[in-house]
Amino acid sequence: MSKKIRIAQIGIEHDHGLSTLASLRKLTDDFEVVAYAEPGFVAQNEYNDGQKKAMEGLPVKTVEEVLAMDDLDAISVEPHDTLLSKYAQMVADKGVHLHVDKPCATDYPSMKKLIDTVKEKNIVFHTGYMYRFNPAVLRAREMMESGLIGEVFSVEAHMDCEHNPGKREWLNGIPGGMMMYLGCHLVDLVKMFAGNTKDVTCLSTSTHLENVHSKDYGFALFKYPNGLSFAKTCAREIGGFDRRQLVITGSNATVEIKPLERYTNLGMQTYMSYVTDEMTKTRWADCKYNIEFPSYDRYDGMMHNFAQKIRGEVTDMFTPDYELELYEMVAKACGIFEEK
DSSP states (O other), X not given: XXXXXXXXXXXXXXXXXXXXXXXXXXXXXXXXXEEEEOOSSOOGXXXXXXXXXXXXXXXXXXXXXXXXXXXXXXXXXXXXXXXXXXXXXXXXXXTSXXXXXXTSOSSXXXXXXXXXXXXXXXXXXXXXXXXXXXXXXXXXXXXXXXXXXXXXXXXXXXXXXXXXXXXXXXXXXXXXXXXXXXXXXXXXXXXHHHOOOSOEEEOOBOOOGGXXXXXXXXXXXXXETTEEEEEEEESBOTTTGGGOEEEEEESSEEEEESSSOEEETTEEEOEEEEEETXXXXXXXXXXXXXXXXXXXXXXXXXXXXXXXXXXXXXXXXXXXXXXXXXHHHHHHHHTOOOOO
């Protein structure tokens, strides 16, 4: 058995923070979780019993104490979105392997500095884009790489939800609003299937519903030589979570993943349908092929991949340079790109 990776976590306040910590503790063949730090704004008594279970029995340290530990292999960074780059940079400066949740930073210069440090220190840089490990997304990547989809000329990505006015008002504190907060996941999918582009148009706006004026409706267009793709994320869509979807259109096939994810008592579920050029000799209703994937935890595969990368067992497309290209697309989709 490989040596367990000694890891601590800085922050639990990010929306994915406690789930990531729970996965790290669950993956006992991969990780030994030794501590966490809570530098954020939420008192522990505000967490529910299920959330507290992820922290149960773990020593609580300050950020400085975690960074001073000399026996850590890795640190996971999961504070409030606006603090991600601050603490990720501290970890990178320390020179241990780093997992940082999306969107990693709230401005391009901070992300560029982080990537430069990661490359200089030669450490694993792993990001919290959990859809990369969604079973249907993985299957779609296999289909694309095998040539089944053909030349991709359009990606349509939706990630919607119905947040209360307080949560939507909170988006005012996030540069780019909803497009930065959740839309970054969609930009990741657009880049994954359509490729990199510097021709990005931000069309985000506000619904102004309930007297909330944040950018709670995010929309961005991505232009390529052979077509257009888009990302749409709305925080005020009734039934939006169940309509999260990804459509990949290629010269040989169209793939639809809908819903992209659905909560069940057994875990997450996802569903795919696709039709190929050959199959369209009959009507769509007769020829569409449907796949229902087994239930899964949306964070387990992501954090296991982190362990594999640390151990040198896998290499993939998600290099530090890839992540910086992605962040440029995200920043442009949010209308905040500024290179210094």
